[in-house]
Amino acid sequence: MFHPILKNILDEGIIEKKNNGTYKVERIITSPQSSQININNKKEPLLNFCSNNYLGLSNHPEIISASKLAMDKYGFGMSSVRFICGTQNIHKELENKISQFLQTEDTILFNSCFDANGGLFQNLLSEGDVIISASLNHASIIDGIRLSRAKKIVYRYDDMNDLSKQLIESKNYRIKVVITDGVFSMEGELAPLDKIVSLCEKHQALLIVDDSHATGFIGENGQGTPEYFSVQNKIDLYTSTLGKALGGAIGGYISGHRSIIDWFRNTSRPYLFSNSLSPSLVAGAIKSIDIITSQEGNQLRKNLISNTNYFRNKMKKNGFQIKEGIHPIVPIMLGDEKISIQMASDLLSEGIYVIGFSYPVVPKNEARIRVQISAIHTKYQIDLAINAFVKIGKNYGIIK
Ligand SMILES: Cc1ncc(COP(=O)(O)O)c(C=O)c1O
Incomplete structure (x- = not known):
């Protein structure tokens, strides 16, 4: 019999989550990821405004075909970690391409x-070093820091006076590292990297940027938030994902100074003790970077900017309060937690797939619906979403 004490604890925890609206129900998609998707208990397709498919590459025919060819040529799986017998030429090709x-x-x-x-800090820093981390950093950064013996300090993510103060107070530590998300995913807000770089230079701190919500589409060439702020050569390490704009499959990386990367190959535990990425994923990611660095990539970025501006402007004109910015993550601020969950559910009934976020994912009284725009949304699809927001927003007295 399952342990009765643990069962009770879990049952109570789940009931609490259901009562406070944080219990997660997964919708089951029966089509490929795209701007329009099918889910299993709905006849009509939904317009998808909640994926990280920023450039629309998740179902791109050339990526699928590159991935299939790689499966034929290199097989299905690697059955090894990288340093034993899990490194193929395409793994090196992808690393070089990035x-x-x-x-x-x-x-x-x-x-x-x-x-x-998770593998960033554990064997890089030790006691006597300090990590100064932005307050809204992703959970994986927080966990990575927890695994290190370095001192941890948090600064308010957008407050450069606070960062400056923390750097001054850290002057006696051996190595100082500042780490920030390039884009804060609940806010759709870019970290002010130009200012952060200046502070890091002034105080001789290393700077690490997690650019997961920017790689491929922020900056003129899609090289991310450092490109947007023209500070590319000032970043010590980038971390990012292959699971969003770069084809949306799975995978991640750290990129930067050769000596640190070499150190990670020898010491980073998630790298050393976990299987290699499968060849089909690697080849798909290579193709996604080929597309991103081509004319097609330029056009997709233009579409994304145009779609984002269109949605942001029209929502504001209709009276919605949105977080200002340039990013395709557009938080529609509603305040009330129940309204945000209920409105997202009503929007789903109108065929618009969006998600409401409430405490503890965002601060109390700052509940919101987070909309994510893609380069492959048509203006018609965006208008359908805006019209549904207007209709439902009026029902809840959010707009007049
Ligand atoms: C800022 C940030 N870092 C890291 C991750 C994790 O990326 P992955 O899905 O590749 O594990 C995410 C994904 O949500 C993210 O938004």
């Missing part, structure tokens, strides 16, 4: 960005 794309010295692949962040 380094070229980001203009860094070297890159190391992980099975996810969660793993990359």
Whole structure:
């Protein structure tokens, strides 16, 4: 029989989650990931406004075909970690391609960005070092820091006075590291990297940027938030994911100074003790970077900017309060937790798939619906979403 004490604890925990609206129900998609998807208990397709498919590459025919060819040529799985017998020429090709794309010295692949962040600090820093981390950083960064013996300090993610103060107070530590998300995913807000770089230079701190919500589409060439702020050569390490704009499958990486990457190949535990990325995923990711660095990539980024501006402007004109910015993550601020969950559910009934976020994922009284725009949304699809927001927003008295 399952342990009765643990069962009770879990049952109570689940009931609490159901009562406070944080219990997660997964919708089952029966089609490929795209701007329009099918889910299993709905006849009509839904317009998808909640995936990280920023450039629409998740179902791109050339990526699928590259992935299939690689499966034929290189097999299904590697059955090994990288350093035993799990490194094929395409793993090295992808690492080189990422380094070229980001203009860094070297890159190391992980099975996810969660793993990359988890393996960042454990064997890089020790007692006497300090990690100064932005308050809204991703859970994987927080966990990565927990695994390190370095001192941890949190600064308010957008407050440069606070960061400056923390750096001054950390002056006696041996190594100082500042780590920030390039884009804060609940806010759709870019970290002010130009200012962060200046502070890091002034205080001789290393800077690590997790650019998961920017790689491929922020910056003129899609090289991310450092490109957007023209500070590319000032970033010590990037971490990012292959699971969002770069084809959306799975995988992550750390890119930057060769000596640090070499150190990670020898010491980073999620790299050393976990299987290699499968060849079909690697080949798909290579193709996604080829597309991102081509004319097609330029066009997709233009579409994404145009779609994002269109949605942001029209929602504001209709009276919605949105977080200002340029990012395709657009939080529609509603405040009330129940309204945000209920509105998202009503929007789903109108064929618009969006998600409401409430405490503890976002601060109390800042509940919101997070909309994510893609380059492959048509203006017609975006208008359908806006019209549904207007209809339902009026029902709840959010707009007049
Ligand atoms: C900022 C950030 N870092 C890391 C991750 C984890 O990426 P992955 O899905 O590759 O593990 C995410 C994904 O949500 C993210 O948003």
